[in-house]
Amino acid sequence: MFEKRYLASRFSATLLLLGAVAVAAISAHSYLRMHHPGPDVDRVVPREGFVHKRLSDYFQGLQDTPADTDVYVQEGEQPGGTLLVLGGTHANEPAGVVAAVVLLENADVKRGRLIIAPYANLMARTHTFPQDAHPQTFGFETSGGVRRTFRYGARTTNPVNEWPNPDIYIHPASGQTMAGVERSNLNRAHPGVADGGMTEQLAYGFMQLIKQEDVDLAIDLHEASPEYPVVDALVAHERAMELAAMVTMELEFEGIPIRLEPSPKNLRGLSHREWGDQTDVLAILMETCNASAGRFRGRTGEALVLTGEDKAYDKAAELGRLYVPWESWDKRIAERVGRHVTSVKLLAENLEFVRDDAGIVIEGLPAYTSLSEEGVGAYLRD
Amino acid sequence: MTVEWFWPEGFYTLVMVGVFALASFAFRQPIAVALAIAAIVGALISGNGVPVDHLIEGAFGYLDTILIIVCAMIFMKTVQHIGLMESAAAWMIRRFRVLPFRLTMGITALLMLPGMITGSSSAAVLTAGAIVTPTLLRLGVPPVKAAAAIALAAIYGMTAPPINIPAMIIGGGIDMPYVGFGIPLLICTVPLAIFTGMLLVYPSLKQSAAIGPGGEDKELEVELDRMARVRLTPRLMLPFLVLVVLLGGERLFPQIAPSLGMPLAFLLAAASGLLTGQKWNPMEAATEAVQAALPVAGILVGVGMFIQIMTLTGVRGFFVVSALALPAWLLYVGIATSLPLFGAVSAYGSATVLGVPFLLALLGRDEIVVGSALSLIAGLGDLMPPTALAGLFAAQVVGVKNYFKVLKVCLLPAVVTAAWGILIIIGADWF
Numbered sequence: 001m002f003e004k005r006y007l008a009s010r011f012s013a014t015l016l017l018l019g020a021v022a023v024a025a026i027s028a029h030s031y032l033r034m035h036h037p038g039p040d041v042d043r044v045v046p047r048e049g050f051v052h053k054r055l056s057d058y059f060q061g062l063q064d065t066p067a068d069t070d071v072y073v074q075e076g077e078q079p080g081g082t083l084l085v086l087g088g089t090h091a092n093e094p095a096g097v098v099a100a101v102v103l104l105e106n107a108d109v110k111r112g113r114l115i116i117a118p119y120a121n122l123m124a125r126t127h128t129f130p131q132d133a134h135p136q137t138f139g140f141e142t143s144g145g146v147r148r149t150f151r152y153g154a155r156t157t158n159p160v161n162e163w164p165n166p167d168i169y170i171h172p173a174s175g176q177t178m179a180g181v182e183r184s185n186l187n188r189a190h191p192g193v194a195d196g197g198m199t200e201q202l203a204y205g206f207m208q209l210i211k212q213e214d215v216d217l218a219i220d221l222h223e224a225s226p227e228y229p230v231v232d233a234l235v236a237h238e239r240a241m242e243l244a245a246m247v248t249m250e251l252e253f254e255g256i257p258i259r260l261e262p263s264p265k266n267l268r269g270l271s272h273r274e275w276g277d278q279t280d281v282l283a284i285l286m287e288t289c290n291a292s293a294g295r296f297r298g299r300t301g302e303a304l305v306l307t308g309e310d311k312a313y314d315k316a317a318e319l320g321r322l323y324v325p326w327e328s329w330d331k332r333i334a335e336r337v338g339r340h341v342t343s344v345k346l347l348a349e350n351l352e353f354v355r356d357d358a359g360i361v362i363e364g365l366p367a368y369t370s371l372s373e374e375g376v377g378a379y380l381r382d
Numbered sequence: 383m384t385v386e387w388f389w390p391e392g393f394y395t396l397v398m399v400g401v402f403a404l405a406s407f408a409f410r411q412p413i414a415v416a417l418a419i420a421a422i423v424g425a426l427i428s429g430n431g432v433p434v435d436h437l438i439e440g441a442f443g444y445l446d447t448i449l450i451i452v453c454a455m456i457f458m459k460t461v462q463h464i465g466l467m468e469s470a471a472a473w474m475i476r477r478f479r480v481l482p483f484r485l486t487m488g489i490t491a492l493l494m495l496p497g498m499i500t501g502s503s504s505a506a507v508l509t510a511g512a513i514v515t516p517t518l519l520r521l522g523v524p525p526v527k528a529a530a531a532i533a534l535a536a537i538y539g540m541t542a543p544p545i546n547i548p549a550m551i552i553g554g555g556i557d558m559p560y561v562g563f564g565i566p567l568l569i570c571t572v573p574l575a576i577f578t579g580m581l582l583v584y585p586s587l588k589q590s591a592a593i594g595p596g597g598e599d600k601e602l603e604v605e606l607d608r609m610a611r612v613r614l615t616p617r618l619m620l621p622f623l624v625l626v627v628l629l630g631g632e633r634l635f636p637q638i639a640p641s642l643g644m645p646l647a648f649l650l651a652a653a654s655g656l657l658t659g660q661k662w663n664p665m666e667a668a669t670e671a672v673q674a675a676l677p678v679a680g681i682l683v684g685v686g687m688f689i690q691i692m693t694l695t696g697v698r699g700f701f702v703v704s705a706l707a708l709p710a711w712l713l714y715v716g717i718a719t720s721l722p723l724f725g726a727v728s729a730y731g732s733a734t735v736l737g738v739p740f741l742l743a744l745l746g747r748d749e750i751v752v753g754s755a756l757s758l759i760a761g762l763g764d765l766m767p768p769t770a771l772a773g774l775f776a777a778q779v780v781g782v783k784n785y786f787k788v789l790k791v792c793l794l795p796a797v798v799t800a801a802w803g804i805l806i807i808i809g810a811d812w813f
Contacts, residue, residue, distance in 0.1 A: 023434055030435035130443035130686060131734070133436055133694035164446065166641035167632060168561070177561055177636065179553075227742065295556075295738060296703055298391065299428075299696035312699030315387060319706055321742075 034126045034136055034151060041137060041149045042125070044118060045381035046104050047364070050074045055117065058212050059205040061194055066123050066161050067202040071209065072104055072116045080112025081216035081351050081358025084209065084281075085344060087117070089186045089220055089271070091124035091153025094138060094305055095288045095333055096221035098150065098376055099340035103365065105381050112348075112360035115213060120220075121186045121202060123161045125153035133300045134292070140377035148380045152292075152305060156184035157199045172196060174268040182269070187220070187285075190274035206271075210279050216358045217243070217282045217351050220271040221340050223290035226313055226322045230287055233259040234343065237276030237283040243354045244284055247346045256339060256368060257325075282355070286343055288336035289324050296321070306333050330372065338371035383704070390428070391700035398424040398688070398697065412677070417684030421691040428695040440690025444682035444730065447547060451678055453648035454500035455671035458509040460652040461621055463662040465612030467513045472609035475517055482587035489514055490535050490579040494571075497539025499625070500648075501547040503729075503764045503772035504678050506536035512779050517609075520602045523586040525780045530791040531582040533776035534799075535575060537761045540729075540772075542571040544629070545644075548733035549757035552741055558749055566754035566806075574758075574802055578795045618658050625651035678771065685731040692735070702739035713743060717759060717807070718800040725763010728771070733760040747810040755806040762799055765792050 046052070050072040056063035057071070087100025100118035107114055119125060128134040132154075139149040159165075165180040172193050182188040184199050192204025210218060217240075224231045236244035241262065248260045263272040263283070276283035291297055291313050292305045298312035308331025317326035345365050352359030366379045383392070401423045405416035418437070425433050461467050471492060478485035493514060497506035511532040518528040540546065543564040550560045612618060628647040631639030642650070656664065692698040708716045717740050724732040737756045744752050764772035770785065773792065777785045 023438065026434045027438040031439075128439065130439050130441075130445075131689045131693060133440075133690050136435075164643045164645075167644065168636055168641075170636050175637070179558075179560060295742065296699055296706075297693075297696075298699035300693055310699070311387070312696065312703045315703045316706065319703070321706060 030136070031127070034128075034153075037137075037151060040147075042119065042151055043148070044070075044101055044104055046072050047074075047107060049109065050104065050116075055202075055205040055209065058208040059194070059201075061201055062205050065198065065201070067121075067198050067205070069117055069119055069122045069202075072118075073113060073213075074107060074109045075113045076109040076111045076361065078111040078361075079357075081355060081360050082113040082115065082213055083344075083348050083351070083360050084115045084213070084215045084218040085117070086120045086206070086218070086220045086271070088119040088125065088153075089121055090155045090222060091119075091121060091151065092129075092132075092134065092155050092293050093221075093223035093290055094150065094152060094292070095223050095290065095336035095340060096286075098140075098333065099221050099337045099344070101150075102337055102341055102371075102376065102379050103344060106364045106366060106379055107362050108364035110361040110363055112358070113213075114348075114360070114362060115209070115215070117206070117209075120206070121157060121199070123157040123198060123202075124155065124186070125151045126160070127154050127158040128152065129154045132293075135300075135302045135305065138302045138305045140375070140380055142377045142380050142382050144382040146382040148377070155293075156181060157186070159184075162198045171269045172200065173274065176268045178269070185269075187222075187271055188269035190269055190271050191278045207275070207278065210275060210281055215279075215281050216355055217347060217360075218271070218275050218284070219344055219347060220283075220285045221344075222285055222287050223293065223336065224287040225294035225296075226289050226291055226324050226326065227294055227296055227316065229323050230259070230261055231289045231323050232257065232339070233261050233287045235261045235263055235272050235285040235287065237263045237272050239276055240272075240282035240284050243282055243347060243350055246350050246353065247343060250346050250350070251339075251343060254342065254368060256342065258339070258343075282351075284347065286340055288339050289329075289331065290336070291331060308332055308336075332372075334375045335372050337376055338366070338368040341365055341371065342368040387700075387704075391696045394424055394428055394695050395697050395700060397427055398692070402688075412680065414677075414680030414684035417681070417688045421684075421687040424688075424691045424695055424697065430691075430694060433691075433694065436690050436694055437687045440686040440688070441683045443686035443689065447730070448675075448679045448682055449645040450547075450648070451500065451502050451505065451682075452672060452675045453645040453652075454496075454502065454505055455508075455675040456668050457621065457625065457648040457652040458496055458500070458505055459667040459671040459674070460655040460662070460664070462509055462513070463667045464618065464621070464655050464658050464660040466614075466618050466621070466658075467510065468609040469612045469614045469618065471513050471517060472606045473614050475521075476606060476610075479521075479587075480591050482584060482591040485587055485591075486579045486584040487576065489518070489583065490531075490575050493532055493535035494539030494542055494575060497536050498542045499545060499629075501540055501545035502678065503533070503536040503540040503761070504674075504775055506539045507532055507772055507775040507779060508674050511536060511776055513609075515779050516605060518583065518586075519780070520605055521587055521590040523583055525782050526787050526791050527582045527586075529773075529776040529780040529782050529788045530795070531578060532779065533765060533772040533788065534578045534582075534792060534795050536772045536776070537764050538571040538575045538578070540764070541567060541758045541761045542575075543567045546754075546757050548729055548737060548760045549753055551730060551733040552737035552753045552756055552760075553750075556738065556741060556745075556749065558753065562750050563754055566751045567757075570754050570758040570803065570806060574795070574799055577798065581795065582791070612660060618660070620658050621651045621655045624654040681728050681771075682730065685728050685734075689731065689734060698735065701735060702742075705736060705739050706743045713740075714804050714807070716740075717756070718804055721756065721759045722762035722766055722796070722800065725760060726766040726770075729760050729763040732763045733757060736760075744807065744810075747807070751810040752807050755803040755810070758806075759800055759803040762796055765789060765796060
């Protein structure tokens with residue numbers, strides 16, 4: 001029999017263990033919601049005319065894997081060019097995701113073809129990063145009063161799908177060394193590897209899509225932190241620079257200040273670099289300004305994701321630490337989505353000026369001012 | 383500081399730090415538990431209730447680090463059990479006893495080595511520190527100075543390449559890969575290790591050397607005979623060789639060497655201890671290792687929770703931007719004082735919470751050099767009570783009951799360390 005003096009410690013140990021089981025059950029339930037969020041979360045209602053496909057239709061290796069994702073294709077009555085739009089390469093950059101969904105639910109293609117993958121890396125949508133304290137979801141109310149909820153994920157693939165990362169990641173196509181965590185970053189994995197890690201396979205799938213669909217223009221929608229230099233910017237591969245310059249000027253005319261950045265030739269694995277180098281496509285990446293993923297941010301939650309209002313960033317701006325005109329700048333997600341949607345529309349419209357017979361005409365898209373004034377919910381379906 | 387800026391995040395900061403101090407000092411809770419309590423109270427007063435999912439998510443922030451520490455500790459205990467560490471130390475003392483300068487440098491290097499490999503000052507103190515202690519004391523080094531020398535060498539080892547976890551944490555904050563840190567980290571640590579060894583160890587060893595190898599110190603000879611009972615052969619060194627091949631191969635020849643990850647590399651190297659022909663009990667070594675690693679692992683779990691709630695409530699942003707608001711000259715003072723002081727939570731926590739914003743504030747200079755220097759200064763946090771991982775363990779190993787006596791001796795080298803770090807930051811672009 002146990003001595004009496006051990007009973008207290010056995011009792012407290014049992015209590016602690018039961019407590020640990022309870023905490024594990026509660027937190028597991030919460031995290032599993034990110035894997036199985038229910039039919040209303042991340043729901044999309046594509047506009048009539050879109051055909052539903054899967055990325056595994058282009059690279060069968062993705063079939064029945066967590067990397068396989070939805071792809072929607074709409075073809076206009078008139079022949080023209082083909083435009084690919086990726087949202088959600090980084091799941092913690094919400095305006096990129098929501099802009100792709102707004103395009104999917106509103107675009108009426110009259111000429112050419114539009115292909116949209118709104119949730120490019122689904123494996124990044126099932127978790128949030130430790131110590132980032134991000135909300136699991138954020139949402140909008142539609143004109144019909146329906147709540148549309150989206151997951152706020154992470155920059156990289158969930159470790160459940162790809163773990164552990166190496167200490168150093170060697171980019172397969174170039175041999176460039178990067179921090180180990182970049183192996184799980186879709187925007188460092190292009191052009192991908194057919195039999196590589198899950199994220200490399202996903203990147204390979206998108207490369208096959210671009211080749212098989214003979215894509216003329218490919219756009220990767222992102223967001224960046226206000227303290228990073230490439231914010232509110234178009235980043236263009238050198239062959240896409242002329243088109244990007246034309247659109248930059250048009251955006252400025254419309255009162256949307258934007259920077260134009262060349263795709264760095266020595267930074268490998270990024271969509272605009274690898275798509276442009278490996279295929280004939282004109283590759284462009286776009287960045288809006290997202291305070292909710294920034295290092296300086298204050299109270300973190302859904303409100304910050306939607307409004308971008310943050311007194312810590314106000315103070316950082318006073319100190320001259322930011323790369324955007326913070327005080328005079330509209331930080332709401334509606335404005336950021338408006339930037340993306342307007343830029344995509346203008347890039348599509350101008351494509352025929354740089355590539356013969358590749359014109360694309362898309363109608364039905366909300367104007368920048370309409371999105372900014374009426375909000376995102378007004379352009380999401382019930 | 384205006385009231386608008388202070389309220390409510392400044393208030394939350396005070397409450398969280400206050401609750402931590404109360405739980406830790408007044409209620410004598412373990413550091414990990416005190417941090418968890420402070421995190422829960424911070425969430426409650428900021429209107430977030432008890433966010434279990436956030437607390438657990440934060441707790442997993444250092445999962446990879448914890449795995450590395452536990453596996454590295456198993457490796458070090460293995461090396462200790464097979465007699466390699468004692469044998470190597472005895473060889474060094476016999477070979478260099480009459481050469482006090484070389485012996486000082488050798489002992490310092492030996493003390494640094496486990497920290498260099500594991501990235502943990504505690505691992506260094508509890509392994510090499512424990513083994514070198516009897517020799518240091520036998521050679522006439524006063525216990526308080528021996529403890530200080532062990533603690534400081536362990537911190538320099540933790541900071542020196544190839545593994546420096548605070549530098550990884552700081553670099554990760556600005557998406558900077560842990561590549562190219564080798565030379566800057568050597569510049570940060572080697573001069574300080576030499577200085578500290580010369581200050582704390584060399585005078586006693588010089589005096590001992592004057593007695594000569596054939597002197598009347600028979601007790602020392604008995605001690606050395608005991609330590610060298612296992613012959614120092616290449617076979618005995620197998621675990622170290624395996625580790626060097628696995629870790630070095632991955633870094634030097636990443637295209638061909640398999641990427642096993644540090645935890646598995648340490649475990650395989652430990653397993654190779656079974657092939658050394660020595661009798662030892664692997665279960666006993668592993669149990670000792672896990673027991674030694676648990677307090678550090680617990681602290682990292684608590685720090686993870688604490689930082690997650692700081693982020694959730696806006697305290698992290700308040701802290702970061704307040705630090706950035708310091709005028710340039712005060713920024714250096716802030717770095718030299720707040721980084722070690724915040725290390726009272728842990729050097730890793732200090733690197734995350736303050737190291738990253740300080741690096742952001744200093745963007746434009748050579749980021750690798752600045753990150754290296756910040757990791758050096760953050761490492762001093764392991765001397766700072768209440769956690770004082772390196773200092774407390776060192777005092778324990780040497781048998782000094784009052785840690786503050788050790789801390790007093792550490793003060794001068796610590797000030798020199800902080801000053802050296804600041805000098806490196808100021809001159810970052812000269813490298």
